[in-house]
Amino acid sequence: xxxxxxxxxxxxxxxxxxxxxxxxxxxxxxxxxxxxxxxxxxxxxxxxxxxxxxxxxxxxxxxxxxxxxxxxxxxxxxxxxxxxxxxxxxxxxxxxxxxxxxxxxxxxxxxxxxxxxxxxxxxxxxxxxxxxxxxxxxxxxxxxxxxxxxxxxxxxxxxxxxxxxxxxxxxxxxxxxxxxxxxxxxxxxxxxxxxxxxxxxxxxxxxxxxxxxxxxxxxxxxxxxxxxxxxxxxxxxxxxxxxxxxxxxxx
Numbered sequence: 204x205x206x207x208x209x210x211x212x213x214x215x216x217x218x219x220x221x222x223x224x225x226x227x228x229x230x231x232x233x234x235x236x237x238x239x240x241x242x243x244x245x246x247x248x249x250x251x252x253x254x255x256x257x258x259x260x261x262x263x264x265x266x267x268x269x270x271x272x273x274x275x276x277x278x279x280x281x282x283x284x285x286x287x288x289x290x291x292x293x294x295x296x297x298x299x300x301x302x303x304x305x306x307x308x309x310x311x312x313x314x315x316x317x318x319x320x321x322x323x324x325x326x327x328x329x330x331x332x333x334x335x336x337x338x339x340x341x342x343x344x345x346x347x348x349x350x351x352x353x354x355x356x357x358x359x360x361x362x363x364x365x366x367x368x369x370x371x372x373x374x375x376x377x378x379x380x381x382x383x384x385x386x387x388x389x390x391x392x393x394x395x396x397x398x399x400x401x402x403x404x405x406x407x408x409x410x411x412x413x414x415x416x417x418x419x420x421x422x423x424x425x426x427x428x429x430x431x432x433x434x435x436x437x438x439x440x441x442x443x444x445x446x447x448x449x450x451x452x453x454x
Contacts, residue, residue, distance in 0.1 A: 204389060217258055225260050226267035233272060237288060244290040245414075245446075246355070247280070262435060279446070284416055290447050297424075298453045299394045302382060303413035306350045320414075323365050323372055331439030332360050341365040343372050345381070348412055355413045356448055359441040364427060367434070385436065393436045397427040405442070415444040422450055 217228050236242040249257070254265045269286050272278035279287045293310050295301075307314035326334065326342045334342065342362045349357035361381060363371055374384035385393065402420045410417045421442045428437040443450070 217260070225258075225273065226264045227256055229254070229260070229265060229268035230271050232317045233268070234277065237277065242288050243379040244288055246288045248286040248288070250285065257435060275319065280416070281416060290354075292446075293351065293404065293448050294451045295443065296451045296453055297395065297398050301391075301395055303349055303357070304307060304382075307349075310351070310380070313353075317348045317350070318345065319348055320344065320346040321372070321375055326362070330438060333425065334362060334364050334436075335435050336364055343368075343425050345375050350445075354447070355444070357441050357443050358409060359413055359439055363437050364435070366451055378414045379436075390436055391432050393428045393430050396433075396435075397425075398452075399425040401425075402445075405444075407454070409442055413442070413444045415446060420445050422448065424450070 217225050223301065233248070236432070242248075248254070248269075248382060251262045251269070253264045255262045258265065269278055269280060273286075277289055278287050282289065291310075293312075294305070295306060303316075304314040321344070322398065323341055323343050324393050325339045326336055328338045330336075330342060331338045331340060335338075336342070341364075343365050345359075345361040345363075347359050347361070348355055349359060365371065368385075368388045368390070371388045374387040375381070378384040378387060401423045403423060405413065405415060405417060405419075405421045407417070409421065413421075415421075422445060424436070424439075424441045424443070426439040427435060430436050
């Protein structure tokens with residue numbers, strides 16, 4: 204618990220004689236902190252014991268307030284981890300032409316990203332199958348962490364056939380987006396041919412990069428993108444944290 208939040212809670216004095224239930228006053232106090240920006244999405248709330256002391260009530264009263272906020276969708280209660288201010292959930296619409304920056308801007312957020320790895324390497328069996336290559340063929344691999352207003356919303360591994368697109372490694376290093384890099388090597392546009400969605404628990408590195416709990420599932424997509432002639436341009440594997448992203452399929 205931060206000193207700032209502790210000070211806020213200490214300042215919350217419940218009015219016991221005005222006819223409003225104490226748990227409801229606690230819930231309204233937390234709602235007001237969220238509205239004022241004092242509690243941001245994803246922030247961890249103090250424990251029930253700490254809030255009991257600060258508000259001068261028993262833990263059952265605090266629990267009732269948190270249950271009400273959870274039902275309203277403002278608070279997420281995670282067994283064994285505590286209570287958190289609910290995060291914005293972004294609808295990720297899978298369509299024929301899905302672009303990361305357009306997706307994020309459609310939710311009035313600023314897209315960003317960080318390249319974690321960029322290299323040429325031999326394709327393993329799964330990547331080769333996704334690209335329609337033989338195992339061991341050279342592929343360009345880009346791993347990138349996608350951000351929305353600075354918060355991680357995706358972890359993508361993008362694979363491209365290196366022999367088909369000479370200069371792509373350098374283009375990905377110099378261009379701000381995959382779309383711009385592909386345009387530089389002669390692919391002006393591409394579309395989604397196939398998307399397969401699964402779910403699993405995150406690996407430790409994934410949980411750390413995506414800032415999520417190890418006991419919350421990831422949504423995992425395997426994507427095949429093709430050019431106008433139907434040639435495979437990219438095979439991608441992307442991971443999305445379920446507290447922040449849900450996948451929507453368009454007709």
